[in-house]
Amino acid sequence: MTARAANCPNCGAPIKFLWSSAVQTTCEFCHSILVRTDVDLQKVGEVADLPEDASPIQIGTEGAYQGKSFLVVGRILYEYEQGGWNEWHIVYNDGSSGWLADAQLEFDLSWWTQAPASLPASDQLTRGQRFQWNSKAYELTSLTRAHYKGVQGELPFQYWDKTDLLFADLRTTTGEFATIDYSEQPPLLFMGRAVEFNELHLKNLKDFEGWS
């Protein structure tokens, strides 16, 4: 199925795709989670109302990083005991996609990457552990056991029935960032870098009462 417009199989509302390669999206009206198949859209579940969040980013936010412009088309929301964070799914104008993490306004850009070496099993992780990837030393700085809180908009894969998840965050001395996501077997590696808010040149952000 390649059409960029369809109707929600649950409520009939029009569903527009911002990204042609989206595998999953949500219906804005009935909150159904919809998965694209070869023939049509299938409802696979329903998202609960997402809790109020204070990320300035929303679906439709545009930005540009190092001259490459992107559009925010979806997100995954996670929560853990020290707060929550958003993984905003962003699509570049060349059709590739990546992730913009907003954890209490600390931003990281990353992309799914073929692991340069085999990744450690989840029970073999300790903070301070070092990995040499692409001739950079990545140090494991935090291990977060998070709960999947919900999804919104378009995602590059099916992602809707998760519960407890383990993430290992790694950083270098020069701003590179990586996350090992243990939600799948084998684990997924996302690599990228920490970015400043101003480096993202974001437009179409949320407004905040009392701030103009």
Added chain:
Amino acid sequence: MTVKARSISCPNCGGPVQLRGFAHTLTVTCPQCQSVLDASTPEVAILQKFQNKSRIQPKIPLGSRGKLGDTEYEVIGFQVRQVAGDAAYFWEEYLLFNPFQGFRYLTEYDGHWNFVRVLSSLPEETRGRGRIAMRMGGQTYLAFDSMTAQTIWVMGEFPWQVRVGDSAGCQDFIAPPYMLSSESTGGETTWSRGEYLPGAQIWSAFRLPGGPPVPRGVFANQLSPYGKVGSTWRTWLWLNVALAALVFFFLIASPGHVAFSDSYVFVPGVKSDAAFVTPSFQLTGRDSNVELGIKTNLDNNWAYFSFALINEQTGQAFDFAREVSYYHDSDGTEGSRNNSVIIPSVPSGQYYLRVEPETDDKSPSSFRYELEVRRNVANFTFFGIAALLLLVPPIIATVRRAGFETARWRESDYAPQSSGGDD
């Protein structure tokens, strides 16, 4: 889409609690009863109730807004952290918030302020001045101190869970005006970088009444007011180059000119009175110095010359004397075969010299000598004095700077032993 400001009711006293940090706020204190509340769920649980009523008032009131750099921040949280021990001390931390740019901190200790942000890169461990140091962004930060800090007072909002009694292991590394700090709790370490800010800058940014507290002592990453000693010495070096150029210029501009020169042979015992006068010679120009040079071929002997430079017209006489002695044996040499004397401020006119040489009566031997009168020679004594005076500012700067650095490091874990090991 507009994110609305929120307020909750305190489950302890029922009073309203305004939230400035939107959904970022996980912990908030009730402004009425100071209970610490969990704002992350709609139920709002009480995390801590305060019994003591001795409040610590923040120097910058919560809700104040001010521009630091290009960004406006609102003060949304305040905590006081204490380092226990014989010499317990505490510092204040202000949490700043901007809904786009995120969170920053201002810390205050004894009137010294730092503007702090959390780092997303890790510093690299290295060594500097023979101890642990951290390298980041091309700068080396020297280990300064480490401590366990305990939160003794909280007010306002935080995007993490905070309670009175929380403690964290902290380490500071300095490269004035910057400081790298690590904070470790439960095995997780966060790095942040602070920049020393004058209190006056914060007072004007947040439009606070009155003036900032007067800073006491020297703070870890305070920039020395005496500048970099290297730069004063560099200035000194350049001034010396200028001085050398000046000397060179004077050598060219006033090489002196020879007014008279002649050579003589002294034969002891020929006459009882060896004194004689030279033919007259002209000294020209304005009042200026005259140098008389004596060159001899003395060999293990001494000679004593009494001179008078006499003005033919006025009879004015300048009397002076010089000894020349030169000895040598297998152990080395002593003295010199030559000598000279400078007579300052000699008016122009027609002059002659009266010369009276003497030598050792016990070992009489004849010797040759040459006299040369030079007018208007450059006097390098002044340049020598100037060179010495030029040393004064960099030496003072070095001493003051050393004093400042001593005061800085006295507060560190690397203080000289005399201060008494307190850990």
